[in-house]
Amino acid sequence: MSTKTIVHTTINGDPVEFLCEPRQSLLEVLRETLLLTGTKEGCNNGNCGACNVIMDGVLVNSCLVLGVEAEDATITTIEGLASPDGLHPLQQTFLEHAALQCGICTPGFLLSAKALLDRNPDPTETEVRYWLAGNLCRCTGYDKIVRAVLDAADRRDRVTR
Amino acid sequence: MAMKENGHKNGYRVIGTRPIRPDGVDKVTGRAVFGADLHLPGLLYGKVLRSPHAHARILSIDTSAAEALPGVKAVITAADLPQVADKVKSLGESVGNLRYMSENTLAREKALYHGHPIAAVAAENIHVAEEAVNLIEVEYEPLPVVLDGREAMQPGAPILIQGLRTDELGKLGSEPTNVAAHIQHKRGDVEAGFAEADVIIEREFRTETVHQGYIEPQNGVALWNDDGHIHIWCSTQGAFAVRSQISDLLRAPISQVTVTPLEIGGAFGGKINVYLEPLAALLSRKAGHRPVKMTMTRAEVLKASGPTSGSWIRVRMGAKKDGRITAAQAELVYEAGGFPGSPVGAGAGVILAPYRLDNLQIDGYDVLVNRPKASAYRAPGGTNAAYAAEAVADELAEALGMDPIDFRLINAVKEGDRRADGPMLPRIGYIETLQAIKNHPHYRQPLEGPHRGRGVAVGFWFNWGGKSSVSASVNEDGTVNLVEGSTDIGGSRASIAMQLAETLGIAAEDVHPQVVGTDLVGYNDVTGGSRTTYGTGYAVHALGVKLNEIMRELAADLWDVDVEEVRVEGGVFSAGDRSITFKELVAQGSDTPITASAATHPKDAGPAFAVHCVDVEVDPETGKVTILRYTAAQDVGTAIHPSYVEGQIQGAVAQGVGWGLNEEYIYDEEGHLLNASLLDYRMPTAPDLPMIDAVLVEEAPTPGHPFGVRGVGEVSIIPPPAALANAIHRATGVRMTALPMSPSRVMKAMIEH
Amino acid sequence: MQAFDYARVSTVDEAVRLLAARNGDARVLSGGTDLLVALREGRDSAGLVVDVKGVPELMEMFFDRGGGLMLGAAVPCQRMYSDEPIAQAFPGLMDAASLIGGVQVQGRASFGGNLCNASPAADSIPALIVHKATAVIAGPGGRREVPVEEVCVAPGRTQLQPGELLVQLRIPAPEPRFGAAYQRFTPRNEMDIAVVGVGAAVRLNADGDHFEWARIALGAVAPTPLLAAEAGDALAGKAVSEAAIEEAARMAQAAASPITDMSGTAEFRRRLVGVLTRRTLVAAIERARRAGTHWNADLR
Incomplete structure (x- = not known):
């Protein structure tokens, strides 16, 4: 067992310090050390997107990031998506469109969709589908997920206009 | 939508x-809180050692080095698992022999597939558990491997389970075999029926092993308390089914077992059988009654949790010029994996179910091969069966110059007809569902453009x-x-x-x-x-x-x-x-x-029917199939929450499309699974699918249910591969008789055409 | 996963010193999208993982029309296609940058990492080769620059020696009437490994009807990504025509030595080389002719 390192991060707005071995992924640290279990493990090799978090403004698979790499990083997990005022528009449209069935892929899809809308507030259906390609869902056939993302974009449009 | x-x-x-x-x-x-999200004080982490061989005798297991590793709290092998006698056990969707279930939990004398559990470790963290697993020394004697169902039926094929005898239409055979069962449905005079036919089509089909592909891997936490009480927390389709399996496999009184189900990240039939839970319980007891959490990696999920059967199917159908089917015959060989229990029975019930038939014969074979033990997957056995029957029906309609929906309308079963497997049909909405597609704007609008084709197919499922x-x-x-x-x-x-x-x-x-x-x-x-x-x-x-x-x-x-x-x-x-x-x-x-x-305990769940229509475009240079439009109509009785009914249909279509186009288990000759990752096991991603128009047909509320509810979760996985095959035929002239219809296979067929 | 030590470095010299001291037991971590999976699955091992994302030189991109593109070896794909001038100047590189994994992977994965991973099916390498890219490699003895097509020597192996570090990729500025494209064939539309990948680059004459030169590179049909030099050279001086493209496609097929594996048969791959060579040449010609035409960012 190699030496543990202390890592300083900001997670969902709060300063967080944790101890980890170099071989521990950010995913493992979030789930097993910090008990932020909203981030899910589906494949542990970057092919399903269930573990998506936003790190320093970039959408990443937390299974492909070492915990020690998070030094000084600012991280948003699913637990930080809603604000004290209420759900994020994507969370709301996912509920209204029944865009989840089992819900295991949902946190990853929400963070991925947030990263898309932050970058491209008015995506086409094709753009949504390609952006979400790294997030696998086995329940919905993606139909309602894509609609929920497009609807959230529409609603944000209406608010900002 | x-x-x-x-x-x-x-x-x-x-x-x-x-x-x-x-x-x-x-x-x-x-x-x-999903299964893997649970944390308990003093939690240990478990890990399974799995067979690197698809078929091998286990000569010895030495766990001493693993036990000596600091941080390791317990190591178990089959010696820690109680011996259980033969006993047939029903888990609702599937039936299994308890002894085989035990041997699938931990191999005793032989490993029967790549990934078969051999031993398990509990340690302070998952990394130490992994290191310990690698320190367990197992001596194997590799044995010849058989991966294909029809080869496994041949004389001289490697025998997986020496004591197995064929259940031949209810009578037990006398010779060692890989054929666990032969079942049959028969009605009328098939040969006389074919003699009456103006057109007869006969074809053979092959489908590959596919996995349910839920995004949440199997998981379980167990605490075997000092007082003998076992508490299991896990993601499961049925807490009571887990309780009864734990009780039987660990020979613990049922009153001493508590199962708390946590949120479940998809299952599709694959989370009924226990895999990790009994191991976690045994490890908990051996580790001084500390709770043990176990989760599978994705590779373990694909290698060792139940996929559904690959199969070989032959279908023969004959019809008169007026479109009436005079006789139909089907033979189904389903690969059960290392232990008996493929869904061939359901496949045999599904295969001719949408058709009114006076003369039929269906023979089904449940065959052992060196692949993981099959478990239920959404309408188990139905998709393979319909792939074969619906392609033959399509070809028959074409040969008769009939519209494929009209052909099915002429032969459609309705209330009062007998299913191929016996029971009388109650009020169903099948004809209304056929008409829903026939009258849908999708079907009424002709498909134009080169290399494009439209296919339809239907599906039946029993419901429960x-x-x-x-x-x-x-x-x-x-x-x-x-x-x-x-x-x-x-x-x-x-x-x-x-x-x-x-x-x-x-x-x-x-x-x-x-x-x-x-x-x-x-x-x-x-x-x-x-x-x-x-x-x-x-x-x-x-x-x-x-x-x-x-x-x-x-x-x-x-x-x-x-x-x-x-x-x-x-x-x-x-x-x-x-x-x-x-x-x-x-x-x-x-x-x-x-x-x-x-x-x-209502006993009259009405069966479900689905009718699907798909438009495809096939790249003539690469064989790649693009889905342009998909409409799925389903007899849903009464839709309680229409969004989630649509969601069931859309999700089932997506799985069926994956099964039809790209999903398959790929083995080398020694039986090693080569594509045990979500990169190489290609489930559809968002850009692979269009919107899926789900048409809810609510014309036939199920009799006997206060609100007319009809089960909706499964039937729509049945038609997609057949509908795609029929569409590919229209687009290219090629009849694809093997799944998946991946680009390389479609291209090869087009070149040979 | 096996245990290892972790070091985060901030200069190339520091990285080289550490790598050299460990004599082959150290691995470079940039995006980690290949390395961490390989370590986790036991396909690779390491005593020390050296994180180079703190080295400014590896994380920077510079582009000017005179000197071309200097691409830090650890710059993530997403930063490449998010940089408007660079994305517009190199649509053929962006084709590859937008295909490597999903967006989650593109936020971390780099062309440098893709090159060092040395997969025969790597998407970035054929694209880099047809752009005449070179690799700047730092080692204990100083720096050297080699053409990208010479970097990979076998599946998973490069010519980099223990102690050496890929610092930068240099891509010449696009010449006038230059066009390039990369396409791959995969069963799924995304999240897949190339069954075959083909990069093509052309420079046309002033009238846009003759090739001045062309380069074609192939992925997943040989132990390493392959420059099909003869296929490209044969186009030089020829009129742009279906026949010329067809001939180049045939020569590319002849250059390929595909194998049969679970991703496809040798026969299917050879066919795809022809198909994709034609398609990428047509796309490259199109781009060369439409001066000022940008990489189509509509999917990102």
């Missing part, structure tokens, strides 16, 4: 509306009622707490709560459903067989009726009238000119708490 708001239809107030699901907020905020227990208590504010035991995989808490709300005449939001474990509710069968909204819905209706009886008595007391005088309708209690709502009545107070429970 049918977005029409169909609440209030048939006078319903709640049924047919689209409320937000009760567990929704927890699932979009990350708060929902099953046993359910529920209870409820009425809160002082007139809301209702509902306790159920049916795992909610895709929104069933909503559809169950809505049926209770409808029965009580209150709002859906006023029912608070909760899924609880085996100590807190009466027995419930698994969520499977498309049963939950039907069967547990049936139970909450009975529960609502009981609550209404109590409420009538309250009203009678309030008004000082005879209870017979109190009528209830839509949540309003009345007698003479006096009336009061459910909530108002509760507010009047009750001397005794208002609670009730119900347990039901």
